Amino acid sequence: MTRTQPASPEAPAVTAPMLKVSGLNFFYGESHILRNVDMTVPKGQMVCLIGRNGVGKTTLLNNVMGLLSPRTGDIYYEGQSVLKVSPDQRARRGIGYVPQGREIIPRLTVKENLIIGQEALGDRGQKSAGVPAEIFELFPVLETMLSRMGGDLSGGQQQQLAIARALMGRPKLLVLDEPTEGIQPSIILDIEAAVRRIIATTGISVLLVEQHLHFVRQADFYYAMQKGGIVASGPTAELSNAVIQEFLAV
């Protein structure tokens, strides 16, 4: 197998980092889940985290969002430690989260799900009474079902709603956890195109956990995880077939 650059926080640090994870160790009880994880997401770049099921990718994102607390290590967002910052405050500082399984609020309408996404704006911007047109340009299907309950949408529609909801808070860093999981191929392409367009038009940073190779290749950098640690990283352009074989094949 061709190992690319060794894992280090400096690996893709082309510009100042938006997010920096440093020496992170997380335990579930006595089970050591994340082992000395170092990772950097530069500003305006898309970083993809790859690895087989159960290696700790979602656990790492939950640590980034503040839903779980590491035993040791630190997480820096825009240069400041956010270890003691609650999830809602992290969201208000500009970390948008699209979790695995979408987590749409089931008994809110699509419109309400979108409006509630503006909570993340905090003091960073003016809330609007309606849904901005850019959201519907990215996800036209949502415009036709604003009054439907979020829980009644199909998986693909819910995924689009989850991304749109995160965008309503105008995030500086968008964290996407397997956005194509369980989605039909045509909608995967729509979601990919939307994410590409979001990065191109807004310049936000994206941290993506993904198994879908085509989507992985859209990222600027990748980190590969195995047994809770980062084992390979580098520019996605250099992502070799051997690495893909080892870390993406389920």
Next chain:
Amino acid sequence: MIEGLINGLFNGISIGAVLLIVALGLAIVFGLMGVINLAHGELMMLGAYTTYVVQNGAKALGEGALEFYILAALPLSFLVAALVGLALERGVIRHLYGRPLETLLATWGVSLILRQFVRSVNWAMIVGLGLFCLLFFGGRWILQRQTQWEQTRRVAAPVILALSSAIALAAGILINQNGGTALSQPWFGARNVDVTAPGWLRGGLSLGTTLQFPYARLFIIVLTILCLIGVYWFLNGTAWGLRMRSVTQNRKMSACLGIPTDRVDALTFALGSGLAGIAGCAVTLLGSVGPNLGGNYIVDAFMVVVVGGVGKLVGSIVAALVIGSITYLLGSGTLALILPPAEALQPLVDFFTFFATTSMAKVMVFALIIAFLQWKPAGMFPQKGRSVEV
């Protein structure tokens, strides 16, 4: 016969309205938050005692004030119950989210404390409590501003608690023993106290010779409708209502969307508790006020929420009206009276006559509810569609 049925239905609906106003707060705390708050009835009891205190205050102000004290008692009852509910959420329930059995036990304990509190409360106790709050919260506030608080917290917090409790207790005992009757006499005692309805709520609206709708019950029906409209507007028409609905469905994701979930939890609990206070104020128009007042309503209120379908306000409305009407129609013997005197119907008349007492009607209603929940375990209005699985 028709007049008897109309009278029966009116009384049934008015009982349903009382049930609904009691269950409305519970529908929010239990239905939306999933917290089994066994102290809900005691929050209602606090609302009733607040009404009693306001009435006594109005008495001192004169006849004019006594006519309108209920209008001041309603918001004050809401406020007192909401503040106690807020303290309960912040002090007890917040630490027990997701642990229903512990919540149930803890709130039961709180209900016993509150019952005893209204029996024993006097000036000495209030001074002691005030002193404790001043020392405990003031002490913590000062120490939290010290740079070494995090390191010393484990030792300092129990020391402040012990010292504050000891000083407050000693002060309370001293005042109780040496302060004279005025400071040591209980405010309410263990006996029930009476709240007199304002003049305009006494009597009733007469229609024909036999039909009479008591003003107090009409007032409760109107109050219930206003509370329903208010709650519906708050939940569906305000930003805090939207946050509340979001947090109660998915707390973790709501936090990741930037919603301050702890503040929303506190507000939701305070709103539900405040509604219990309004219910307490309303039931003072129907009978006397005592420490056990809440216990008489809490089971019925839980029944309304469960039969209606947990998390469904519309379910609570229908369930309250149905349970209220059936209880009254059975208990008052109206059903036995309206049946035509045919021999073939005699067994049915005997059956309804057998259940024509308050306690037997309750037995019948419980039996019907058990049978209904076997048929529809999720209540009258269960969640439908994919939402159920999400």
